[in-house]
Amino acid sequence: MAQKIQNKFQLQDNFQRKFYYLRLSVTDVCNFKCQYCLPDGYQPSGKSHSFLALEEIQRVVRAFAHCGTTKVRLTGGEPSLRKDFSDIIHTVAQTKGIVKVATTTNGYRMKKQVKDWKQAGLTHINVSMDSLDPRRFYQITGENKFFEVMAGIERAFEVGFEQVKVNVVLLKGLNSDVLPDFLFWIKDRPIQLRFIELMQTGEMDRLFHQHHVSGVSIRNQLIADGWLQKKRLPSDGPAQVYSHPDYLGEVGLIMPYEKDFCASCNRLRISAKGKLHLCLFGEQGVDLRDLLQQDSQLPFLIDRIHQQLQTKAVSHYLHDGNSGMTPNLASIGG
Template sequence: MAQQFEDKFNRKFYYLRLSVTDVCNFKCTYCLPDGYQPPGHKRPAFLTLPEIKRVVTAFADCGTSKVRITGGEPSLRKDFPQIIETVANTRGITKVATTTNGYRMTKQVDTWRQAGLTNINVSVDSLDPRMFHQITGENKFTEVMSGIDRAFEIGYEQVKVNVVLMKDLNAKELPAFLNWIKDRPIQLRFIELMQTGEMDELFNKHHVSGTDIRNQLIANGWILKARSQNDGPAQVFVHADYKGEIGLIMPYEKNFCESCNRLRVSAMGKLHLCLFGDHGVELRDLLQEDAQESALIERIQAQLQTKSVSHFLHDGNSGMTPHLASIGG
């Protein structure tokens, strides 16, 4: 194995978030309220299967054990099962996850599992079909919920459900969400609304602090669970009376970045050291057949030495990220 990916703050990177498309068919208010807008006239050329294989192999050779395949909506790619298989068959990768809006799960999750998908996150921003429609721009609540049921039917022991809580929209549904996971092995992940380049007004209007939710949970007997090496950034809470768990993702909390263990590669082949970084680093020239893996690893290692100790969200600086679909959330 090559040297472990590590930055100058001694953070090691076990987790790659790999975007395979920035196209999405939902119009979530906090991400793509006007729907997907393709850049310019030409259709973007997203990473090919051989390019995906090369980038994942390089990461695995430098200690990465978990890959999350993201978008946009990753299942919009016709070769999504082949992408899963390619990642799952890479030596050293033990966890292959995806984040999806879930609308194709009922029909396709069996195929994904057979291809090697070990973990699923589904975005469900409301348990009220009308509010779900209002937030996502799509009337697909029933399909998404039946997709989650299907995942359990075919053997997934846990499904993670992502919820962006927003004041005056779905924040009042917290009791309903808790009731939903009482007897279901769902890890409900409340994600704080994040300020991105195009979303200042929405953020100011709807932001809910994760700290308030955490205080409520602790007051009601929820207990913090220990993190694993390649876990994401959620603080996970468990309760003796609940089959489900609750994860809180609070990017505005002090020390949020101390445990950073993940890097991002965009669908266009750029390395992003942070979701809120101010630039991406071109890798695509080193993902071609005639390129040496050692040169790719060297470029990533060199860039890691420039990774900041923290994001600058507290200063209202979301870097170059226009919206969360642009580099896979």
């Protein structure tokens, strides 16, 4: 007889941080060659293990939902490369307790598919758009897809998304001095720009030292111009979000090198091959896949997640130049 599921409180670690937010990678494959992630393109690891099947995704999301998770973000790699991506969205959206289903995409398939995603149950969408200059976009991403991505963003609004979040990885010498251009773009558009500091990973040490720039200068400029910080909700990501009465859009800043960045951590990660990662810049991960094969394993799956959460460290070690076991951001969903 299967063990009875215990009535457990919200996922909580030893530092009283509660976890409402799951980032679930569905593939580590990506078709872009971004300088800060996969400059040489996707390179298969050589291992034959397949990515999580739909039934496995369903079981892991059920486990997290049972523990109080309300938001799931589907990531990659590029998640839309999965032929069953709409089915995955639908499966997650139908899980009791999940109220927000988001994805982060490079946007190249949005124009054709975003309507299907919304009908399947997608509620929030983030698009990577590191430059508003087509030539610079190509230089950063390695793909000449600027106009396709822009058309995809517009299509998202057409099919009913009230807001689109646009991720911009700050790169010194490439896009760190174009805040006025981005602000002009969002003045009359319900877009939340999210400036993300470049983060060091195992394969990107040299690029990091060449192009890392702090988001503090952008924050100071926003405050000087009358932008006000919004209150952070329990299931929100790590961005400090600012709004302005003269702008329809918003600006978010993600600054992982700032003091106490990890104090508000509320998210856990599952890799595309079924490993639990307690931190983007942590250990190799704990395999959950052996407990994703039958519905009857749910109590044991929940127990393993709870047990591993008690080993979560108080912070990453990026300040010490230690990016853990993460080779690149695509490997466990960024």
